Amino acid sequence: MELWREIIERPYTVIEGYRRLWTEQIGREKEFYHLVRDDFNRTGDPIKLLYLLARCVKAAVRYNSRGEFNQSADNRRKGRHPDRMAADILAASWLLRGRVRLTSVDYAEVVDEIGENDVLYLDPPYQGVSAGTDPRYYGGVDFERFVSYLESLIERGVAFILSYDGRRGQAVYGNPLPFGDELYGIEVESGRSAQATLLGRNEVTYESLYLSRALLERIGLSPGELAHGFWAGGFAQLPLPMADRL
Numbered sequence: 001m002e003l004w005r006e007i008i009e010r011p012y013t014v015i016e017g018y019r020r021l022w023t024e025q026i027g028r029e030k031e032f033y034h035l036v037r038d039d040f041n042r043t044g045d046p047i048k049l050l051y052l053l054a055r056c057v058k059a060a061v062r063y064n065s066r067g068e069f070n071q072s073a074d075n076r077r078k079g080r081h082p083d084r085m086a087a088d089i090l091a092a093s094w095l096l097r098g099r100v101r102l103t104s105v106d107y108a109e110v111v112d113e114i115g116e117n118d119v120l121y122l123d124p125p126y127q128g129v130s131a132g133t134d135p136r137y138y139g140g141v142d143f144e145r146f147v148s149y150l151e152s153l154i155e156r157g158v159a160f161i162l163s164y165d166g167r168r169g170q171a172v173y174g175n176p177l178p179f180g181d182e183l184y185g186i187e188v189e190s191g192r193s194a195q196a197t198l199l200g201r202n203e204v205t206y207e208s209l210y211l212s213r214a215l216l217e218r219i220g221l222s223p224g225e226l227a228h229g230f231w232a233g234g235f236a237q238l239p240l241p242m243a244d245r246l
């Protein structure tokens with residue numbers, strides 16, 4: 001959140017800080033990444049986090065049990081070029097400045113603030129990739145508690161979008177959501193599975209995206225109109241013209 005705050009409120013400080021780190025690394029990228037990572041774990045400096053995000057494997061943030069960032073560097077790449085990063089940061093700041101409030105609280109705490117014109121986007125930790133020994137919990141989120149939260153959103157007619165699990169080839173991740181035609185599932189193709197390719201299989205990964213009925217009504221899409229593109233309580237793949245309307 002601190003990084004977002006800096007990007008939005010002080011974009012030029014972030015741009016310059018990132019450029020300095022990126023330039024300093026040239027010729028000693030591997031060693032420099034470890035120095036920055038140690039520094040970030042000591043100080044929590046958000047600009048160092050941005051550098052780590054740009055350089056780490058698959059941009060995937062990982063922390064160890066002591067809360068330290070421990071993802072390795074992708075040493076085939078130097079990280080996003082500072083000029084392009086500058087453009088991204090300015091665009092994000094321009095879009096969000098004065099329009100957002102950043103908070104870091106339990107998801108259930110924002111429920112009272114949802115107004116009737118709001119659209120809620122939920123991106124919880126995926127069950128399929130983070131389930132431990134007990135599949136009802138994932139990334140610290142209790143499945144039943146999350147389901148009853150969704151239930152309360154549906155009862156209140158909240159327009160929401162939920163990204164949640166998916167499948168690779170025929171393997172479906174996670175528990176299904178028990179909402180019948182209150183939720184419309186879409187599968188978004190997100191590329192070939194690296195793991196399956198390594199194993200000689202040609203499997204495509206799909207991410208699931210659910211839209212609440214209230215959202216569809218708001219954007220004027222009726223279930224009948226969607227019949228060939230979506231289907232209630234099941235999945236269909238997202239036809240691209242639909243994506244434009246979301």
Ligand SMILES: C[S@@+](CC[C@H](N)C(=O)[O-])C[C@H]1O[C@@H](n2cnc3c(N)ncnc32)[C@H](O)[C@@H]1O
Pocket residue numbers: 105106107108123124125126139140141
């Ligand atoms: C899939 S990630 C979201 C990624 C985010 N959309 C992005 O693009 O960076 C899931 C997030 O849920 C957060 N999370 C886990 N438990 C939570 C809870 N009880 N309340 C709110 N957020 C939670 C995790 O910290 C994690 O950042």
